Amino acid sequence: MFRNQYDTDVTTWSPAGRLFQVEYAMEAVKQGSAAIGLRSKTHVILASVNKANSELSSHQKKIFKVDDHIGVAIAGLTADGRVLSRYMRTECINYGYSYESPLPVGRLVVQLADKAQVCTQRSWKRPYGVGLLVGGLDESGAHLYYNCPSGNYFEYQAFAIGSRSQAAKTYLERRFKTFTDSSRESLLKDALFALRETLQGEKLTSSNCTVAVVGVGEAFHTLDKETIQALINEFEIAGEDAPAEVPVEAAGDEPAAPEDGAAPADEGAAPMDI
Amino acid sequence: LQVMDSAPVENSLMSSESDIQRTQYPYVTGTSVVGIKYKDGILLAADMGGSYGSTIRYKSVERLKPVGKHSLLGASGEISDFQEIMKYLDELILYDNMWDDGNSFGPKEVHNYLTRVMYNRRNKFNPLWNSLVLGGVKNGQKYLGSVSMIGVHYEDNHVATGFGNHLARPILRDEWHENLSYEEGVKLLEKCMRVLLYRDRSAVNKLQIAKITEEGVTISQPYSLKTFWNFSAFQNPTVGAEGSW
Secondary structure (H helix, E strand, O other): OOOOOOOOOOOOOOOOOOOHHHHHHHHHHHHOOOEEEEEOOOEEEEEEEOOEOOOOOOEOOOEEEEEOOEEEEEEEOHHHHHHHHHHHHHHHHHHHHHHOOOOOHHHHHHHHHHHHHHOOOOOOOOOOOEEEEEEEEEOOEEEEEEEOOOOOEEEOOEEEEOOOHHHHHHHHHHHHHHOOOOOHHHHHHHHHHHHHHHOOOOOOOOOOEEEEEEEOOEEEEEOOHHHHHHHHHHHHHHOOOOOOOOOOOOOOOOOOOOOOOOOOOOOOOOOOOO | OOOOOOOOOOOOOOOOOOHHHOOOOOOEEEOOEEEEEEOOEEEEEEEOOEEEOOEEEEOOOOOEEEEOOOEEEEEEEEHHHHHHHHHHHHHHHHHHHHHOOOOOOOHHHHHHHHHHHHHHHHHOOOOOOEEEEEEEEEOOEEEEEEEOOOOOEEEOOEEEOOHHHHHHHHHHHHHOOOOOOHHHHHHHHHHHHHHHHHHOOOOOOOEEEEEEEOOOEEEOOOEOOOOOOOOHHHHOOOOOOOOOO
16 A cells, blocks of 8 residues: 555545545554464354564463453454453443343444444544454354454454464365364364464464464363463374364363374474474 | 433432432332243233222233243332333333344343342432342243342242232242143142232232243233132131120
8 A cells, every 4th residue: 555645534535435544554453463263153263373572572462351252362453452352341241240141242243343433433533453353152153253443343254364364364265164063173273273374384382372262161261381282283293284174072172192192293493482 | 221310319418308309109009929930931920900008099000011022020019110110121122122133132131130220229219119020931941030129139930029928929839849830830820819819908809910931921811810708717707806896
């Protein structure tokens, strides 16, 4: 995109009917580090790449628990994302207080979208520079939504946002038809594979990614490092290609040990290994 | 949603000058409501009397009303406050329907909402002078709850308001059991309502029984209970206490 005389104000239309400030806000989402989401009938997985500013610093938190049944992964201006997460948490808790019931994801997402839209129609505001992947469960099943700075929202079977998300999207487009009936483990593997695509050759370890799950009977929570590493080992040993459908685990827990044995193969020179 | 309460808050600690908008005592009141869970859902019973103090002024007051697709509300106490509550509940359900997204308020949500409303009004010293029974079925789950004018709320297999607490619930404690058939449930409720008719002076012999199941709500046409007044104890009531009347 190039600068032009219609891009100073969010309340100025271009002759072609575009609001450039809103589009610039969506650019900010594309610059953020990748976040992906995918869902089956019973589970939603959110995963993000942990990008640290420098080797000295820690990475920013990009996945937030909104309620037991809803979580959000963000890409873009994380500060804006935190503020919106706080709004979502407040809405959920207020609804729960009044109705003793979890706020349906679909309604939260609409409220979020309407909030974002306001910032596209006030001259003294700016659009939120963050894209949100909202994953949650309600009466009608598991849902994954993408909320845009423009105030639009869409429901997805699987989606990826942020830098190099196209690589993840390509992977997800190949596999998404299997997701509805996937087991939790299979979904997790697909999430990690998709995330790996965005790393463009860099090694995927539990230090450079965050994965969170919400499902029927399973409150939203982030998986710990050990669990993620175990999953990574399991499919990295299996090779480059995506695995075939993994048989459903009876207890629904992480597999206790990878098929080939416990010790991970040589890590190689991993630049981000801290 | 419109503001529910416009009573001005008095700064000088409950002084009497501008208290005119606070509810101090009820005027037209309904008496007991009794509710039970049965095999297919919930049964509520209430008579159709609206008393004006000790006068039985109105005899066709409907005190059982449907709320949305999944709930039934029965109210005792001030009838005008009940009508207000119905207005707000209808508005709540309307906004819920306007989402048009496959989600809908079940009886648990409505009960909790009512509890918040009643309790908040009580905290402002301007209560809605009602005791409410909220019953319903959603996704096969039966729900029966009660809320009072001070916000006391609970769920149970059988609930009652007012005199029903003292006269009906002992009967229900003995005779209620899981999976009552519809006929058994109605008989049980009629037994409770008959006792109330004999012993509660504000009861009238014209009642409705409402049923809610997964399929929906049915409120019966008004009917009367058969009563028997020929007990020997009624024949010569003062025989054991000469001089009394």
